[in-house]
Amino acid sequence: MAVRIGLILTALAFMALFLLLPLLIVFAQALSAGLGSYLSALDDPNVASAIGLTVLIAAIAVPANVVFGIVASWCIARFDFVGRNVLTTLIDLPFSISPVVAGLLEVLLFGLNGLLGGWLAAHNMQIIFALPGMILATTFVTFPFVARELIPLAQEQGNDEEEAAVTLGASGLQIFLRVSLPKLRWGLLYGVLLCNARAMGEFGAVSVVSGKIFGQTDTLSLAVESLYEGYEVQAAFAVASLLAMLALVTLVLKAALEWRHRDELHATRRKKAAT
Amino acid sequence: MSTTIDIDGIGKSFGQHAVLKDVSLAVQPGELLALLGPSGSGKTTLLRLIAGLDQPDAGSIRFDRDDALRARPKERNVGFVFQHYALFRHMTVFENIAFSLRIKRVGKAIVSARVEELLKLIQLESLAGRYPAQLSGGQRQRVALARALASQPRVLLLDEPFGALDAVVRRDLRRWLRHLHEEMNITTLFVTHDQEEAFDLADRVVIMQAGAICQEGTPMQIYRDPANSFVHEFLGESNKIACTVQAGTVRAEAGLAATAEAADGAAVAYIRPYQVVPRADPEGSWRVARISATGAQAHVTLRRGAHCVEATMPSEVLLEAGLANGAPAEVSFTGGTLYDAAGRNPAKLRIETPVAVAARATA
Numbered sequence: 001m002a003v004r005i006g007l008i009l010t011a012l013a014f015m016a017l018f019l020l021l022p023l024l025i026v027f028a029q030a031l032s033a034g035l036g037s038y039l040s041a042l043d044d045p046n047v048a049s050a051i052g053l054t055v056l057i058a059a060i061a062v063p064a065n066v067v068f069g070i071v072a073s074w075c076i077a078r079f080d081f082v083g084r085n086v087l088t089t090l091i092d093l094p095f096s097i098s099p100v101v102a103g104l105l106e107v108l109l110f111g112l113n114g115l116l117g118g119w120l121a122a123h124n125m126q127i128i129f130a131l132p133g134m135i136l137a138t139t140f141v142t143f144p145f146v147a148r149e150l151i152p153l154a155q156e157q158g159n160d161e162e163e164a165a166v167t168l169g170a171s172g173l174q175i176f177l178r179v180s181l182p183k184l185r186w187g188l189l190y191g192v193l194l195c196n197a198r199a200m201g202e203f204g205a206v207s208v209v210s211g212k213i214f215g216q217t218d219t220l221s222l223a224v225e226s227l228y229e230g231y232e233v234q235a236a237f238a239v240a241s242l243l244a245m246l247a248l249v250t251l252v253l254k255a256a257l258e259w260r261h262r263d264e265l266h267a268t269r270r271k272k273a274a275t
Numbered sequence: 276m277s278t279t280i281d282i283d284g285i286g287k288s289f290g291q292h293a294v295l296k297d298v299s300l301a302v303q304p305g306e307l308l309a310l311l312g313p314s315g316s317g318k319t320t321l322l323r324l325i326a327g328l329d330q331p332d333a334g335s336i337r338f339d340r341d342d343a344l345r346a347r348p349k350e351r352n353v354g355f356v357f358q359h360y361a362l363f364r365h366m367t368v369f370e371n372i373a374f375s376l377r378i379k380r381v382g383k384a385i386v387s388a389r390v391e392e393l394l395k396l397i398q399l400e401s402l403a404g405r406y407p408a409q410l411s412g413g414q415r416q417r418v419a420l421a422r423a424l425a426s427q428p429r430v431l432l433l434d435e436p437f438g439a440l441d442a443v444v445r446r447d448l449r450r451w452l453r454h455l456h457e458e459m460n461i462t463t464l465f466v467t468h469d470q471e472e473a474f475d476l477a478d479r480v481v482i483m484q485a486g487a488i489c490q491e492g493t494p495m496q497i498y499r500d501p502a503n504s505f506v507h508e509f510l511g512e513s514n515k516i517a518c519t520v521q522a523g524t525v526r527a528e529a530g531l532a533a534t535a536e537a538a539d540g541a542a543v544a545y546i547r548p549y550q551v552v553p554r555a556d557p558e559g560s561w562r563v564a565r566i567s568a569t570g571a572q573a574h575v576t577l578r579r580g581a582h583c584v585e586a587t588m589p590s591e592v593l594l595e596a597g598l599a600n601g602a603p604a605e606v607s608f609t610g611g612t613l614y615d616a617a618g619r620n621p622a623k624l625r626i627e628t629p630v631a632v633a634a635r636a637t638a
Contacts, residue, residue, distance in 0.1 A: 160361035166348045167326050167355035168375040169426065178374075182365045 026244045029237035041235040042242070046215040050223040050239070053131070057206075057219065058199040061139040065195055066188070069146030074180070077154035088151065094143045102140050103208025106133060129211030134219070137205035142198045146191035153187040189257060197250045201243055277304035278338050278429040278462045280325065285334035287320055294320045295331070296486045305460040307453075309477035311467055313509070317486040318466045319358075322432050325464070326353045338429055351430075354423030354461075358435040360415045362407035368394075368418050369403040375426040393421040396455070413444040420452075424459075433465035437472060449476055470510050474498070482506050504545060504618035513545040514584045518613065525613060525624060529582040530560070530606065535613045535622040544624060546611035551586035553577055555597040559605035563598050577606055 031038050041047070072091065076084055094102065108114050110127040120127060127133045161183060165175045181188075203221040210217040214226060220243055227236035280302035287295040295317045302308050310318040323329045325336055327348030336343040343351055362371050370377075372393050376386045394400045397417035407415055416436065423431060436452070437445040453476055456463055467473050473480050474494035481491040482502075490502040501507040518527040520542050525533040531544060553561065553575055564583070565576040573593040575586045584606060588596070598604060611624040 157364075160357055160359060161363055163328055164355070164357060164361040164363070164422075165374070166328060167353055168378060168422065169349040169352070170374075170378050171349065174378055178378075179363060183363070185365070 023244055026237055026240050029234065030241040032237075033234050037234065038238050038241075041232075041238040044235075046218065047223060047239060049215050050218045050220050051242070053134075053217070054200050054219045054221075056131075057135050057138050058196055060135050061142055061199045062192060062196050064139050065142055065146045066192060068143070069148075069150050069191060070181075070184070070188070072147045073150035073154040073184070076151050077157075078159055091144050091147050091151075094141050095148075099137075099141050099202065099204030100208055103137050103205035106137055106140070106205070106209050110136075128209055129213070129217065131217070133209040134206050134217065137209045138199050138202050141202050141205050142195045145195035145198060146188065149187040149191035149194075150184055153184055157183055190254070193250050193254055197247060200246055277460055279304050280430060280462060280464070281335075281337040282321075282325070283335045283337075285321070285324060285331045285336065287317075287324060287329065287331045294486050295324075298334070298486070298488055300481060300488060300491070302462055302464060303479075304462055307456050307463045307465075307476065307478045309465055309467055309473035309480045310483060311470060311473040311480050311509075312483035313468055315485075316483040318483045319434055321483075322355075322434055322464060322466050325430070326355045326432055327351050328355075352426065352428050354426075354428035354431045356416075356419045356423050356431075356433040356436055358438055360407070360419040362415055362419060362422070364407055367404050367406060368399065368410070371407065371418055372421045372425050374422060379426065389425060393425060396424075397421045411444075412440050413448055416440065416448060420455075424461075428461065431461045431463040433463070435467055436465055437467070437469075445472075452476065482509065501612065501621060503621065504543065504614040507545045507612060507614070507621075511547065512585065513547055514551060516544040516546060516582075516584075516611075518542050518544050520613070529579070529584070531608060531624075532627045533608075533611075533624040534627060535624050537613050537620065537622040538615065541616050542613050543616070543618075544611045544613050546584070546608055546624075548574070548585045548587040550609045550611055551577075551584050552588075552607045552609060553586050553596065553598060553604045554607075555599070555602055556605040557603055559603040561604045561606050563600055563602050563604050566593070566598060566600055568593060577604060579606075 030041075072087065075081070076088060107128055109116055110120060110133060111117050112121060112128070114128075117128075125132075127136065161179050162175050165179045170178065200219075201221055202219075203225070206219055207222060207225070210219070210222060212218065212222055212226060218226065220239055224236050224240045224243070227233075227239060280300075282298060282300040282302075285295055285298045286293070298317070298321060310321060312318045320329065324331050325343070327343070327346070331344070338351070363374065366374070369390055372390045373386050376389060381389075390403075391400070394403055397420065399414060399417060399421075402410065402414065407418070410418065416439075420433075420436075437448060440448065449472065465476070477494065479491065480494055480497055482489050482497065484505055490497055490506050492500075497506065498510055501510060507513060516527045516529045516531055518525050518531060518541070520535065520537045520539050522539065523534050523536065525531065525535050525537070525542070525544065527544065533544075553563070561577045561579045563575060564578045565574075567574045568590050571590060572587050573590045575588070575593065575598060577584050577586065586606075608624075608626055610626060613622045613624055614620065
């Protein structure tokens with residue numbers, strides 16, 4: 001009994017120290033000079049542009065990875081093709097590689113002196129130090145989140161329900177919309193939430209390819225760094241508090257969805273346990 | 276009016292492996308037909324070809340006069356019940372059953388009425404709002420059946436419909452399905468590896484082996500006249516006794532004297548346990564090796580040297596026969612079927628006289 005309480009307390013203390021305390025400090029620092037200066041720090045055209053850019057990047061990277069994740073999970077679960085294992089391993093690559101390296105690879109590929117740089121410059125296209133590069137970097141780093149959720153789920157669920165739908169007269173599109181997609185929807189939802197949180201918080205890779213042009217290629221994460229380095233600590237924390245709130249909203253959203261669909265979720269989990 | 280299914284010369288290979296070889300079969304309208312065979316005999320593949328889930332390499336399949344192979348699965352209007360039911364896990368029982376109607380954009384009121392009707396038929400009205408995971412195996416099975424029946428299919432196909440259920444549920448559902456079929460009279464094919472299930476349920480049984488049909492007929496015909504030793508064995512245990520045939524006379528070391536219309540040479544007599552009659556005899560050459568009375572039926576194992584036969588009889592008969600473990604006994608045979616060395620050309624055994632009687636007569 002004493003051991004159990006001890007273990008629980010240790011876990012709670014650990015969580016408080018490493019998760020709760022930093023979160024509180026972010027908000028405490030952000031509000032250290034009062035609500036007025038907190039709001040004025042956020043009411044800045046550069047911050048506004050950073051928010052806009054962050055949202056824009058996520059709005060492109062997340063759907064791209066959703067599409068990719070669904071296609072990849074579908075292929076890997078349904079078909080046995082040469083290179084299937086290679087594809088599964090490759091999907092994990094962005095997890096195992098440092099984001100900074102990913103950014104550098106992109107510079108080597110698309111930069112002015114890079115492999116494709118000359119061709120891009122000749123056609124008047126700029127990728128590095130511009131929005132396309134940041135979107136590419138973010139997409140790369142968040143690549144596995146959706147696919148990683150969906151592949152095991154799709155493999156476990158198999159193809160039976162789709163075949164049943166065929167015999168019940170459904171067309172390919174109807175099967176996808178009414179059967180394949182809904183049965184993956186919980187995995188998809190978690191994947192999207194995690195992917196989005198990561199896309200908005202990404203620092204390393206984006207930092208390398210952005211060029212950090214203040215007010216132009218600054219995302220929220222990059223703005224935090226540049227403000228902090230410019231000794232605007234309170235403003236840096238104010239922007240950081242936005243990212244922290246994003247994390248909280250993500251968690252609350254996930255919990256709320258789980259609660260609303262608890263019956264169905266419970267039912268599917270029971271089935272999982274039974275099989 | 277129910278549909279006829281005409282299957283002609285169907286062949287199907289997966290890679291190098293031929294799963295079906297020139298299979299032809301005619302299913303009568305309203306018939307309840309069982310495809311019976313061991314796993315790997317191609318019976319599920321045949322069912323999937325009829326449903327359009329796979330395409331054959333050769334041959335034709337017709338529903339009445341319509342070429343089913345030219346119709347896409349959605350146009351074939353086939354009801355298919357999968358072995359593991361394949362219910363849509365994210366839909367309630369109601370929505371599962373309504374699926375095919377929703378696909379066809381049938382009006383809401385009609386969908387409701389039809390689903391209610393089917394729920395009543397499968398006696399699950401109270402569980403319409405449940406998810407598949409919240410149902411028992413037997414309930415899932417019935418939902419799968421209701422879902423397959425919702426859009427009034429021309430043909431109903433069931434793949435091992437009772438395979439995943441326990442014995443009692445299986446028996447109940449079997450009766451229920453038989454009853455349902457009598458009511459609806461849809462041409463129905465089901466696949467099973469369980470001989471008892473096939474014989475109990477089907478009007479006609481088709482036995483498959485290694486991708487080909489080796490016999491078809493009513494349960495009684497097949498049981499009485501198996502086409503070859505494979506079918507004979509598949510339909511239940513037999514004592515296999517090596518014999519030699521000479522000019523129609525069958526002799527076996529194990530003590531079998533019979534005649535049969537068979538070619539000369541080595542042959543194997545298949546004798547069902549109920550065709551073996553042991554009785555206590557102090558001078559008998561057999562020994563009772565084991566008796567197990569598990570209820571209405573008793574099983575007796577008898578040995579003589581290297582020979583061993585199994586006998587079954589009603590438990591009361593066992594008591595009357597006065598058999599005891601280790602006691603000497605004599606064995607006579609009442610019938611059996613003789614197959615040649617390749618397991619073909621069945622011939623009925625005509626038992627001359629019980630061997631023991633003959634032996635005593637000469638003594």
